[in-house]
Amino acid sequence: MIGRLFGLDPAPAVGCRVLELGCGDGANVLSMAQTLPGASFVGVDASAAAIGRGAELAAAAGLPNVELRVAQLEALPEDLGEFDYIVSHGVYSWVSPRARGALLECARERLRGEGIAYVSYNAYPGCHLRDMTREILRYHVREVADPQERLHRAQQLMQTIVAIEEPSVYARALREQMERMLSYSDGLLFHDDLAEISTPFYFHEFVEHADAHGLRFLSEAELSDSRMEGVPASAGELFASVADDPLAREQYMDFFKNRTFRRTLLCREGVRVRRALEDVQLEGFAISSAAKPSEEDREGDVETFVTPEGHSVATSQPLVLAALRALAEAWPGALEFPELLERSLSATDTPSEPAAVSLRRVLLEAYVARVVDLHATPPPVSARAGERPCASPLARAQCAAGLPAVSSLLHVNAQLEGDLEPRLLVLLDGTRDVEALARELSCTEQQAEEALARLASLGLLQA
Numbered sequence: 001m002i003g004r005l006f007g008l009d010p011a012p013a014v015g016c017r018v019l020e021l022g023c024g025d026g027a028n029v030l031s032m033a034q035t036l037p038g039a040s041f042v043g044v045d046a047s048a049a050a051i052g053r054g055a056e057l058a059a060a061a062g063l064p065n066v067e068l069r070v071a072q073l074e075a076l077p078e079d080l081g082e083f084d085y086i087v088s089h090g091v092y093s094w095v096s097p098r099a100r101g102a103l104l105e106c107a108r109e110r111l112r113g114e115g116i117a118y119v120s121y122n123a124y125p126g127c128h129l130r131d132m133t134r135e136i137l138r139y140h141v142r143e144v145a146d147p148q149e150r151l152h153r154a155q156q157l158m159q160t161i162v163a164i165e166e167p168s169v170y171a172r173a174l175r176e177q178m179e180r181m182l183s184y185s186d187g188l189l190f191h192d193d194l195a196e197i198s199t200p201f202y203f204h205e206f207v208e209h210a211d212a213h214g215l216r217f218l219s220e221a222e223l224s225d226s227r228m229e230g231v232p233a234s235a236g237e238l239f240a241s242v243a244d245d246p247l248a249r250e251q252y253m254d255f256f257k258n259r260t261f262r263r264t265l266l267c268r269e270g271v272r273v274r275r276a277l278e279d280v281q282l283e284g285f286a287i288s289s290a291a292k293p294s295e296e297d298r299e300g301d302v303e304t305f306v307t308p309e310g311h312s313v314a315t316s317q318p319l320v321l322a323a324l325r326a327l328a329e330a331w332p333g334a335l336e337f338p339e340l341l342e343r344s345l346s347a348t349d350t351p352s353e354p355a356a357v358s359l360r361r362v363l364l365e366a367y368v369a370r371v372v373d374l375h376a377t378p379p380p381v382s383a384r385a386g387e388r389p390c391a392s393p394l395a396r397a398q399c400a401a402g403l404p405a406v407s408s409l410l411h412v413n414a415q416l417e418g419d420l421e422p423r424l425l426v427l428l429d430g431t432r433d434v435e436a437l438a439r440e441l442s443c444t445e446q447q448a449e450e451a452l453a454r455l456a457s458l459g460l461l462q463a
């Protein structure tokens with residue numbers, strides 16, 4: 001979708017080929033494979049145990065379009081083939097320089113024409129503070145081999161340091177870092193701050209490395225990360241001076257925002273990138289939004305729509321209000337732009353041509369502000385439970401395996417609540433109506449319907 005926004009012609013997701021390098025247990029490829037049965041996915045990881053877990057889940061979910069292979073980045077199999085999309089998340093900063101080079105080399109060799117690679121990594125300047133605390137913790141646990149004990153000792157030291165009262169800049173910075181890490185899960189702390197290798201990069205260093213492998217910066221995967229929000233107005237002149245240099249703009253942005261992490265999209269050298277987002281047409285895209293009107297923020301004609309993550313947009317324009325209401329009603333489903341335009345027009349008396357221009361502009365702004373999502377391929381999700389509701393086989397298999405979260409059809413992890421939701425989810429194979437579900441679950445039909453409505457809102461019910 002971002003490739004298309006930037007004027008590329010990448011392969012449509014429905015029939016594309018995707019490679020994930022360092023895929024762990026394949027959670028990401030499996031989740032994509034369930035919604036794109038015509039596309040094919042290859043995941044590669046050095047850990048045989050992780051690949052084994054993923055392969056078991058793929059078999060249980062009946063996903064024939066996923067292949068998971070055990071291999072080192074430095075010695076990838078010759079027969080991998082070519083791909084439209086190559087993904088590597090949480091790997092680049094955590095492997096040796098040789099493996100980092102191999103990762104980019106693989107993208108150079110195996111990415112098709114206007115294909116896109118995604119690489120995430122820890123970033124400077126934000127990680128300078130993280131480096132400091134990481135070094136303190138790693139010193140403290142230097143002689144401890146047992147992973148549980150390393151975690152325990154590190155957490156003990158963090159608790160001690162958090163209590164520091166000295167009002168110096170050093171103490172404040174240290175305390176903030178320790179508080180951040182104390183909020184982490186054990187897994188994240190162990191694999192990130194306590195990891196043997198954790199090498200952050202300045203954006204310009206990463207871009208130079210990619211460049212040496214014939215790859216060019218396309219965009220950040222999350223466009224909102226490149227917004228000027230948080231950059232002081234006094235920096236206007238500085239940013240105006242680098243207006244024609246997107247790489248310098250991104251780098252200066254990191255200095256102002258104290259960036260710690262990046263998710264960067266790359267394309268092959270020679271591919272033409274058009275960065276004028278204002279010219280983008282939305283015909284051909286579907287739009288969705290989890291934003292709901294907030295009664296407490298209502299002021300006169302101005303209504304505020306807020307997403308569960310707290311991103312918001314406030315407007316009194318009848319056309320935009322009508323569009324946001326139509327999207328709220330359709331959630332988690334998406335509406336094609338012409339349909340959304342038509343629904344919005346029927347609720348207002350705006351002439352259609354200026355309305356299309358204005359709605360397009362507002363939706364793009366709302367997308368960058370993370371209030372709406374744009375989809376080149378809408379998710380195959382149902383907003384409501386049908387007569388015999390069906391959840392994706394992958395979510396059912398994950399639930400049956402007792403995993404703490406399941407993959408939704410919106411490609412996010414969904415957290416099931418209570419005792420009823422997991423028991424209900426595993427029964428949703430499309431053979432039972434509400435009456436049968438309530439009977440098997442020993443609950444009332446109303447309870448089953450309420451739980452179904454919540455599963456639908458999480459994007460777990462198939463269209």
Ligand SMILES: C[S@@+](CC[C@H](N)C(=O)[O-])C[C@H]1O[C@@H](n2cnc3c(N)ncnc32)[C@H](O)[C@@H]1O
Nearest residue numbers: 022023024045046047071072073089090095099
């Ligand atoms: C932090 S995990 C990220 C897993 C997955 N991409 C995710 O986002 O959940 C890093 C993964 O890289 C794999 N890895 C580390 N070094 C590797 C190498 N040299 N070759 C292949 N895989 C490697 C690890 O086994 C691990 O599964």
